[in-house]
Amino acid sequence: MCGIVGYVGSKQATPVLINGLKKLEYRGYDSAGVAVLSESSDEILVRKSKGAIKFLEEKIADEVIKGSVGIGHTRWATHGEPSDLNSHPHTNVSGTIAVVHNGIIENYAKLKAWLQDQGVVFKSQTDTEVIAHLINYFYEKTGEIFKAVLETLHRLEGSYALGVVCTKYPDRLIAARKESPLIVGLGKGENFIASDVPPVLEYTRDVYYLNQNELAVLYNDHVDLFDSEGNKIVREPSHVDWDLSSAEKGGYAHFMLKEIHEQSKAFTDTLRPRLVFDGETPSDIQFDEIEFGEDWKTAGRIVITACGTAYHAGVVGKYAFEKFARIPVAVDVASEFRYRNPILNQNDIFIVISQSGETADTLAALRLAKQAGAKVIAITNCVGSTVSREADEVIYTWAGPEIAVASTKAYTTQLMCLYLLALKLGKERHTLSESEYKKLLSEIALIPEKTKEITENQSEIQKFASRQFNKSKIFYIGRQFDSASSLESALKLKEVSYMHCEAFAAGELKHGPIALVDSDTLVVAIATEPALYEKLASNIVEVKSRGAVTMAITIDKTGAFNNCCDEVISIPDIEPSLASMLSIIPAQLFAYYCSILRGNDPDKPRNLAKSVTVE
Numbered sequence: 001m002c003g004i005v006g007y008v009g010s011k012q013a014t015p016v017l018i019n020g021l022k023k024l025e026y027r028g029y030d031s032a033g034v035a036v037l038s039e040s041s042d043e044i045l046v047r048k049s050k051g052a053i054k055f056l057e058e059k060i061a062d063e064v065i066k067g068s069v070g071i072g073h074t075r076w077a078t079h080g081e082p083s084d085l086n087s088h089p090h091t092n093v094s095g096t097i098a099v100v101h102n103g104i105i106e107n108y109a110k111l112k113a114w115l116q117d118q119g120v121v122f123k124s125q126t127d128t129e130v131i132a133h134l135i136n137y138f139y140e141k142t143g144e145i146f147k148a149v150l151e152t153l154h155r156l157e158g159s160y161a162l163g164v165v166c167t168k169y170p171d172r173l174i175a176a177r178k179e180s181p182l183i184v185g186l187g188k189g190e191n192f193i194a195s196d197v198p199p200v201l202e203y204t205r206d207v208y209y210l211n212q213n214e215l216a217v218l219y220n221d222h223v224d225l226f227d228s229e230g231n232k233i234v235r236e237p238s239h240v241d242w243d244l245s246s247a248e249k250g251g252y253a254h255f256m257l258k259e260i261h262e263q264s265k266a267f268t269d270t271l272r273p274r275l276v277f278d279g280e281t282p283s284d285i286q287f288d289e290i291e292f293g294e295d296w297k298t299a300g301r302i303v304i305t306a307c308g309t310a311y312h313a314g315v316v317g318k319y320a321f322e323k324f325a326r327i328p329v330a331v332d333v334a335s336e337f338r339y340r341n342p343i344l345n346q347n348d349i350f351i352v353i354s355q356s357g358e359t360a361d362t363l364a365a366l367r368l369a370k371q372a373g374a375k376v377i378a379i380t381n382c383v384g385s386t387v388s389r390e391a392d393e394v395i396y397t398w399a400g401p402e403i404a405v406a407s408t409k410a411y412t413t414q415l416m417c418l419y420l421l422a423l424k425l426g427k428e429r430h431t432l433s434e435s436e437y438k439k440l441l442s443e444i445a446l447i448p449e450k451t452k453e454i455t456e457n458q459s460e461i462q463k464f465a466s467r468q469f470n471k472s473k474i475f476y477i478g479r480q481f482d483s484a485s486s487l488e489s490a491l492k493l494k495e496v497s498y499m500h501c502e503a504f505a506a507g508e509l510k511h512g513p514i515a516l517v518d519s520d521t522l523v524v525a526i527a528t529e530p531a532l533y534e535k536l537a538s539n540i541v542e543v544k545s546r547g548a549v550t551m552a553i554t555i556d557k558t559g560a561f562n563n564c565c566d567e568v569i570s571i572p573d574i575e576p577s578l579a580s581m582l583s584i585i586p587a588q589l590f591a592y593y594c595s596i597l598r599g600n601d602p603d604k605p606r607n608l609a610k611s612v613t614v615e
């Protein structure tokens with residue numbers, strides 16, 4: 001997601017900022033911009049452009065932007081489509097304060113309405129612009145920029161990394177962070193901010209990693225750190241001793257591993273803006289982006305269409321909608337749906353799921369559904385994508401850019417959106433009682449923390465992969481939700497390890513596939529439905545007695561699989577019907593480690609593309 005850079009020193013700021021932004025390109029972005037305090041006049045020179053950094057460079061190629069204090073930004077659209085206007089930096093009305101922001105301001109709509117009541121006219125659709133206007137509001141009240149920033153931060157809910165410059169304070173740059181990352185680079189006669197280490201590495205290796213709720217004020221000869229109340233903090237800087245190429249992956253060996261680890265945060269970003277709290281307790285789900293009206297409540301059916309991993313999310317979604325909202329669901333791969341002359345009714349809700357929002361088959365299915373008069377809801381990770389523009393309503397997964405070809409965090413955030421929809425629908429259609437609904441909300445709120453528990457304890461899976469990566473056949477099995485998770489687990493393994501892997505509903509094994517089982521087979525059972533443990537254990541015994549090595553990924557804590565499995569990967573306990581969001585993570589890690597052990601590049605599997613824009 002968005003990248004931030006900032007500079008205070010004696011060099012011309014613009015080339016330093018542009019150079020820094022290029023080092024953050026790996027984060028993904030759709031527009032770029034800079035704001036520099038002019039050396040010759042009392043103004044901030046703001047230049048921004050939709051698209052690649054090179055378009056920004058072309059825009060400023062013929063002018064000399066003189067100034068040695070500035071901020072820069074690469075934007076990955078959240079609120080408002082990618083456009084010149086929505087690109088950062090954003091300013092207050094008089095253009096004396098400029099702000100760059102990475103994160104999501106959850107209460108921006110309320111703040112915006114309040115500022116509009118004060119007469120502020122907004123230029124963009126972004127959540128960030130409220131920050132510039134709020135700082136201005138408090139600056140007018142307090143007459144001091146640092147106090148104005150502090151007051152503003154106290155009113156922001158959500159996540160942010162911020163860089164702020166002000167014409168009245170041409171010697172400094174103010175930075176702050178909550179949730180979104182921000183570092184301060186300490187140079188000689190110059191200082192920097194950046195979302196990550198790479199932009200500062202060519203100037204310095206001494207950095208402060210800003211902690212939660214900390215602020216920094218940067219001058220060319222020193223940097224002051226503050227806590228959230230404005231009290232000064234003193235601490236030693238950290239020294240960076242790794243190189244650029246590993247830095248872009250945040251120290252991870254591959255983007256796939258980084259993205260697997262980012263799932264806890266991606267869950268939080270996708271879940272939090274939609275959870276309504278009563279004190280500390282989640283009490284409701286609210287989708288600001290869609291009308292949850294009569295058409296949902298009276299819908300006769302939900303039709304879900306997508307491709308690949310997104311289709312697998314749809315299969316989990318089917319189980320969730322049917323369980324919680326008792327509504328029939330048809331789920332189909334888009335490439336089949338579009339050529340089938342499908343039967344659609346006016347009171348169907350049609351959901352397309354697409355990480356990229358550009359998949360050709362999914363788009364064709366969307367268009368077909370619209371022609372048939374169905375209401376089309378898109379679940380996508382990319383603001384401004386074709387799917388997001390053509391759907392009637394859009395629910396965004398806030399996974400951040402996914403660089404590795406094999407989808408991980410985009411998939412799990414798709415699951416989160418589908419679960420939230422299914423629970424909300426269950427409440428509205430009275431198929432979930434108020435107490436069941438609240439209990440499920442309390443459980444879903446635990447998913448980010450439990451995800452972290454899994455990713456922080458991956459050594460068992462790594463060891464198991466080191467013993468199994470040469471198997472010639474691998475089967476994932478499961479029942480109900482777990483059979484859906486098996487589909488995605490098998491696809492992940494195929495994609496990055498190139499091992500032959502299939503998924504079967506566990507009860508189907510004996511109807512044919514069991515003929516394949518021998519001692520060179522690994523069978524992985526996903527087991528998160530206690531009511532079906534016994535049945536699943538019987539299926540495992542059937543393959544084990546034919547020589548297969550067996551592993552279970554389970555929430556069970558009673559030892560139900562200890563006798564029939566060679567390995568049991570235990571995941572944190574959770575309400576079983578929500579466990580699909582967790583049980584996939586060991587499978588992603590297993591696929592990743594098998595890929596490495598087989599000498600593959602998990603980030604760029606052979607024959608695959610990230611965005612499939614052809615049929």
Ligand code: F6R
Nearest residue numbers: 308309310354355356359406407
């Ligand atoms: C697998 C994977 C693909 C995509 C599929 C649809 O890891 O990423 O199977 O899920 O190509 O792509 P989107 O979601 O962009 O429509």
